[in-house]
Amino acid sequence: MPAPGDERLFMAGTLAEALAALADRGSEGAALAGGTWIMRAPIRRESSAQFHVGIGRIPELNAIDVAADRIRIGACVTHSQLVAGLVGIASCNGLVTAAGSAANPAIRSMATVGGNLSACDFPAADLPPALLCLDAEVEVGVNGGGMQRLPIERFLATRKNLEPGTLVTGITISRQPVLTGHARLPLRKAGDYPVAIVSISATIGRDGLVEDARIAVGSVESSARRWPQLEQRLKGLALDGHKAGTLAEAELGVFTGRDAVEAPGWYRVQVLPALVRRAVQAALSSHS
Amino acid sequence: MPTTLTINGEQRVSSGGPMTPLIDVLRDEFFLTGAKAVCREGFCGACTVHIDGQPAVSCLVPIGTVGDREIRTVESLETAGKLSPLQQTMEEHDVVQCGMCFPGILMVLTGFLSEHPRAGRDEIKAALAGNICRCTGYERLVDAAAELARRG
Numbered sequence: 548m549p550a551p552g553d554e555r556l557f558m559a560g561t562l563a564e565a566l567a568a569l570a571d572r573g574s575e576g577a578a579l580a581g582g583t584w585i586m587r588a589p590i591r592r593e594s595s596a597q598f599h600v601g602i603g604r605i606p607e608l609n610a611i612d613v614a615a616d617r618i619r620i621g622a623c624v625t626h627s628q629l630v631a632g633l634v635g636i637a638s639c640n641g642l643v644t645a646a647g648s649a650a651n652p653a654i655r656s657m658a659t660v661g662g663n664l665s666a667c668d669f670p671a672a673d674l675p676p677a678l679l680c681l682d683a684e685v686e687v688g689v690n691g692g693g694m695q696r697l698p699i700e701r702f703l704a705t706r707k708n709l710e711p712g713t714l715v716t717g718i719t720i721s722r723q724p725v726l727t728g729h730a731r732l733p734l735r736k737a738g739d740y741p742v743a744i745v746s747i748s749a750t751i752g753r754d755g756l757v758e759d760a761r762i763a764v765g766s767v768e769s770s771a772r773r774w775p776q777l778e779q780r781l782k783g784l785a786l787d788g789h790k791a792g793t794l795a796e797a798e799l800g801v802f803t804g805r806d807a808v809e810a811p812g813w814y815r816v817q818v819l820p821a822l823v824r825r826a827v828q829a830a831l832s833s834h835s
Numbered sequence: 836m837p838t839t840l841t842i843n844g845e846q847r848v849s850s851g852g853p854m855t856p857l858i859d860v861l862r863d864e865f866f867l868t869g870a871k872a873v874c875r876e877g878f879c880g881a882c883t884v885h886i887d888g889q890p891a892v893s894c895l896v897p898i899g900t901v902g903d904r905e906i907r908t909v910e911s912l913e914t915a916g917k918l919s920p921l922q923q924t925m926e927e928h929d930v931v932q933c934g935m936c937f938p939g940i941l942m943v944l945t946g947f948l949s950e951h952p953r954a955g956r957d958e959i960k961a962a963l964a965g966n967i968c969r970c971t972g973y974e975r976l977v978d979a980a981a982e983l984a985r986r987g
Contacts, residue, residue, distance in 0.1 A: 556853035556899040579897070583877055586856060586895040590875040599854065601900055651965025653892045653943070654877045737964035738878070 558601040562608065562688070562716065568600045570690035570712040578602050578714050580623050580659040583650075584666045608661070608716060618720045622661025622686075626650075626674075629660060638681070639720075640833035641727030641746050641826070645677035648731060651738040661715040664699075667707045667770075670805060675703060675771035676746040676763035677729050678718060686717045703770050725750050726786070728829030730822040731766075734809060742810045743767050745822035747830055749786055757781045762823070767804050767815040776801055777823070786831060792824035838898045842867070843911040853899025858882040860898050861908060869909035869938040880966035883939035884908050890946045892965075909938035912945060921945055921983055928979035932970035940966045944980050954984045 556579065559565035569576050577596035579585055580603055588595040602608055608623040611632035618639070620629065626646040633639040649655060649672075663674045664685060678699050685702040688694045689712050696719065697705075725748040733739035744765035752758040760781040765771035776798040781791060799819060804812025838849045842865065849860045856875070861867045861884070871881040875894045882893045885907040912919040918926065921944055931937050940963065947962040948954060954962070959980045968976070
């Protein structure tokens with residue numbers, strides 16, 4: 548960890564400048580966006596990079612582009628901007644709830660989408676489960692290597708081992724006619740990390756039954772992940788919160804909850820059926 | 836390398852490194868001690884200032900990222916010896932207790948009420964989700980802010 552005052556910062560004006568600076572510093576460098584994770588490293592006695600590349604002023608990283616078939620969200624879009632940019636888009640209801648209920652208002656106006664996805668040691672992040680349910684793709688770039696889009700599941704599984712100098716530049720979501728919902732359980736009503744998170748997206752067929760479902764769980768284990776066993780059980784049924792919660796009770800064995808100071812692992816798993824019920828109800832109410 | 840900052844309308848030069856938290860520069864270099872360094876994690880809100888008009892927790896802001904932005908601290912709320920309407924209402928309701936959280940709460944509510952001047956109690960409570968008061972003086976705080984919103 549660098550001594551206080553020894554850290555270096557380069558504020559990049561363009562994406563090319565940022566990628567070049569990150570490539571130049573290799574494993575000693577790190578991107579800095581909202582700062583809400585990196586800046587608390589000293590008080591948590593966590594290691595921090597010697598050299599930071601500020602990416603917050605790069606225009607294309609701060610834009611939300613909503614097209615008819617897809618939505619692109621720049622890596623430096625904050626949680627508050629995400630809410631403002633996507634509110635009212637039916638398929639984004641869960642994502643908007645995730646971004647709008649994370650942390651507290653001041654943090655939401657600083658913390659970015661790219662930072663949230665890049666914080667590998669942040670199991671309670673709200674955006675990954677919501678994005679898993681939308682089959683989001685994560686755009687990453689390296690100097691001279693062009694851009695690559697990774698399915699979010701693959702990104703979450705490999706993000707700790709990305710090549711030094713790799714930068715998350717944005718995410719892309721295909722617009723689908725899905726119902727989405729997001730439910731979280733913080734210990735206080737707001738402003739706290741959630742003990743557990745459930746996100747859902749569901750495609751409803753003409754017969755009113757679930758054609759396809761995505762369910763993702765966050766904060767229970769070290770990283771958010773899908774819940775394929777429950778997804779399978781929902782298919783062909785009418786979407787109903789109580790029924791989904793009951794089905795969830797039978798599928799809890801696939802999770803091993805993480806113990807931490809704010810909650811034991813068993814508790815995180817135990818609350819999942821209630822959160823499944825709430826997430827489904829949120830998805831249904833967004834439709835009505 | 837020195838960093839030039841615009842604080843409460845004045846240009847100030849800090850000798851701190853670019854990753855120095857803004858709260859430390861405000862308090863230790865410029866003696867603007869209204870904002871308090873408490874949790875240093877963005878949980879408590881005691882260090883809240885405005886950056887380009889938006890509340891921000893200054894413990895998590897490296898000074899190297901805000902050289903071109905306008906920073907306002909709680910010291911700027913009073914103008915020409917006159918308290919802001921929010922400050923006056925807080926005084927009328929005898930809200931202040933130990934004073935540790937209070938500057939941050941003023942900055943959050945100043946920003947929030949300027950955007951939501953008719954806010955109700957629930958909205959005010961939600962706006963204060965990131966401000967922790969160890970004296971638990973929340974009810975009088977919310978009473979005062981709601982009163983100000985009612986007066987418009």
